Structures are given as C-alpha cells and as structure tokens.
Amino acid sequence: MSNPANHPGNKPTLNPTPAKPGAERKSDLVFVWPHLVTIEAIAALVTLVMLSLVATFVNAPLLGIANPEVTPNPAKAPWYFLGLQELLLHMHPSLAGVIVPTVVLLLLAAIPYYDRDKRGTGIWFSTKKGLPIAIFSAVYTAIWEIGLILFDEYFYQKCVTFDTAAGTCAETSTAFTFGFNRYEGAAHGIGPWLKISLGAPAWVAEILVPSLIMLFIPAWLWRIVHKRYQADKRELMIAMFSFFLASFIVLTIIGTAFRGHSMALVWPWQLTHPVE
C-alpha cells in the first residue's frame, strides 16, 4: 500500500480493463473520498444556505381558514398540476385529468424498452443531431400549443343581446367568429363549436377530436424528425421527450401565470389574488 504510484488523487489507481467494443469505456478512476464527497458536501451546504435564506425572508402562504361557502375564482391546483388543469379547459375531464397523465407516465417508463441501443449512453444528447432535434421539437411543440390555446380562447360564439346590467350575454347566436372581445357566458373554443354549430355529440367534441389533435402533434413531429433529420431510435426518443418536456413547461406556465378570473387568458400582471 505504500507504493508512491498509488498515491491518491491524481493518477489512476486501477488499470481500466481493456475496452471491449461497445462496452462502457472506463476513464481513469478517482477516489470517491475526496473527489465526490467534497462535491456532495458543497452542494448540500450551498442548497441548505440558499433555502434557509429564502425561508428567512419569504413566508409560506397562509390564507383564511377553509370555507366551502366561498369559492375562489379561479380555484387552482398546485403549480405542478396546472398543466393538467390547463388541458381541462379544452377537453373532457377524464381525458385531461386521468387518461393523458396515465398514458404519459406509462410511455415515459417505456422509453428504454423501445430504445435498446446502448450507444449514446452517458453523452449529453448522444449525437451531433441530438441537441438540434431537441430544440426543434420544443419550438415546434410550443408553437402548436400556444397557437391552439389562443385559438380555443378567441374563437368564440357571438353574443346577440348583451345584458349590460348583469354584465353577461343574455342571448347568443349559433355562429362562431374570431376576435379578442369574447363576452362572459359566451361559449368559446373548438369543442363548443363542434357541438353547437355542427351538432356533434359530446364524446366527439370532448374526447375524439382533442385526442386526435394530441396524437397528431407528436405523430407529425415523429415524421418530420424521421425524414428531415434521418433520426434513429434514440433521436426519435429525444424528439418525443422534448415534446413532453415543452408541453409540460408551456402548459404549466400558461396555467400558472396567464389564467385569471374565470380561467380567461390574462397577462401575468393582471392576475389578482382569487381569495383572501
């Protein structure tokens, strides 16, 4: 043990086994103490200090005692569920609240059972095309989803008679139009349009059409990435995961910062505290 060549720290202390083709390439080995434990200790201390500072200066919210009689407007779930709550505005609750999250979690868990190639392990984005595909997929997803949300919000049913006293629409037409001045109580979005103007049954408007749209967006992305980037399985998975990640971020941000009274789209600075 007293061989100076074994002196800890800077030199490899174990000869890596001869590299087999495709096997994990062992770089030089370093001792966990001190090379890893110092990093862990620093990370733990830094995050503890940062959290303590936040906890010292920012209090956790505590509103009035729970009151079933006073419904806040809007009533919102915790922020990490607001993406799902955003979906809820556009489709049947079974689809938005249960089927979509269940399917997404199952598909996430299934990724490694589809992508079986070991190559690309341990490398950020695996290939030269990985990062461009991830960025393209995220931008593609964000454009689709922001576009659909805006369309669902401002594609609205006309108000024939507006009750100024009540501030709501007393009589609506069956026609839909596009604009930024939708009235309270007037239906808006693709689903109501299918039901009211085209007489489609509820399951078509609330389940079938939203499902088809939600399947079309990643399916077309798959096709584009497959053709344009000549993507292999790993790169296709990068596209699909980026679709999931961008969806989660876009929907969560819109649900958190852009949904105000009656869950109408507002600017973040127009948000009011719904309850006292």
Add this chain to the structure above:
Amino acid sequence: MLTLHQVRSAEVRRSVGLWDSIRQTTLWKSIYRNEYPDTPRNRVLVIMNSVVLHLHPVRVPRDQVRVTYTWGLGGLSLWMFLILTVTGVWLMFYYVPAVPQAYYSIKDIQENVIFGQFARNLHRWAAHAMVITVFLHMVRVFYTGSYKQPREFNWALGVVLLTVTWLLSFTGYLLPWDQLAYWAITVGAAMAKATPPPALGEIASRALLAGFEVSGPTLVRWYTLHVIFLPLAAIALMATHFWRVRKDGGISTPIPYDEPEADEASSADGGAD
C-alpha cells in the same frame, strides 16, 4: 521509500495535541474504525466502514464526478427529502390533523413556536425544490441517454418516484386547511372523480376524500398518507433505486457511437467495490 506524505502522517501521529489524544481514545476508535482518509488504504476503508458513505463505490470514473454531467440532481433530491423529513417532524410536534384545529395549529406554529415560521417556510420551499430537482433529474437522465440498458428498470422506478414525489407534495398541500389548500384539493379530487368509467371514478373520489367532499376525514386521510404511507413508500423505492444504480454498473459512463454495438449482456458490476 517514504513519501513526504507519510513522513508528515508519522509526525502528526507522534505529536500530542488535544485532537490527537481524542483520536487515540477507545471511544473514538470504536466509532471510526480507520484513520483520517488521506492514504489510499484509508480512502477505501472510509467508504466501506461508513453506513452513509457506503452507498458510493470506493472509486468512480472521473467522468462521473463532473458537475456538468449530473448537476448532482439525484443527490439533491435525496437531500431535499432529508430536509423535509427533519422539518416535517418538527411541524408534526405541533400540528393537529383535525378540522378546524389544523388551521389554528399552523397559525400557532407561525406565531408561538420558536423557529416555527422558519421550519414551515423551509418545509414549503424544500418541497417545491424537491419537485423541481426530481423532475430535472429525470430530464438529465433522459438527455444523457442514461436510461438505456441495463438501466431500463431503474428508469421506470424513477418514473414511479416522480409520481410519489408529486403525491407527497400534493397531500401536504391540504394540511394547512386554508382557502388555498381546500380549493386546490377540491380541484384535484374533481380530476380523480373523472377517472373512467364513472363507477371507478366514484370509488377513486370516495377513497381520496374519505367521503363525498373535502372535510375532516379527508384531512386525516391525507395527513396519514403524507406523514407515513408515502414517505415509507418513497424510502423503499429510493433504497431500490440507489441499490440498482450500483447493481447496474454505477451511474452511466460514455458509450460512444464510433464503436460497434455490443451484443453481450453487461457484465459491469459496480457493486463489487
């Protein structure tokens, strides 16, 4: 041949200071079975002799300790869990899971308990932080391709752990019994009720609410899930997750594309050391 290092160690051993004499006591030696880890031998022993440190291998490839490779997100998630356990126990000393005492006990914690407001704040912000670090850990593992075989099952376990993290946070959300908590959980429970088919949704909702609406029994149920069931589930899953990291050959190291794909099953055994 003696290295300078060994000469210095020898000198330190000969010198008689307070620190040194403490380290010579039977009590100290019974706790720390090896000397300070500044020799290769002791650096091996310190990992193997410590219940906490022995989660690690003794040595790891240099690639794996690069901060920009992992960003330490898995470890930070565990760290958040530990902070949440400590602050959570502190809050449990004072919290009363009943309607309406729950709300007033939170007020009491904030106003009359020493470090009560701080403990509650730390618990709240660490909970948000854990949701974020667990999610980002998944993002890191995905984009570095670290889910690939032989780590498929551990990736799937990770997805379950992400779900448990969400549930832990969500069940804790109701406990202050204020308007924010009450209505957030009303929204969440309404989503559960939408589980198809309707009969199943009814069962899911009834089980979550312990009744027909968010009320006293709901609070007891969610409290129990939050402080016992879900933490135990998380601990069991984490233990398996960490154990599998070692059994699957340690955390991932680069497998470049320029080599032909290996057909043979991985014989890596990071758990050996």
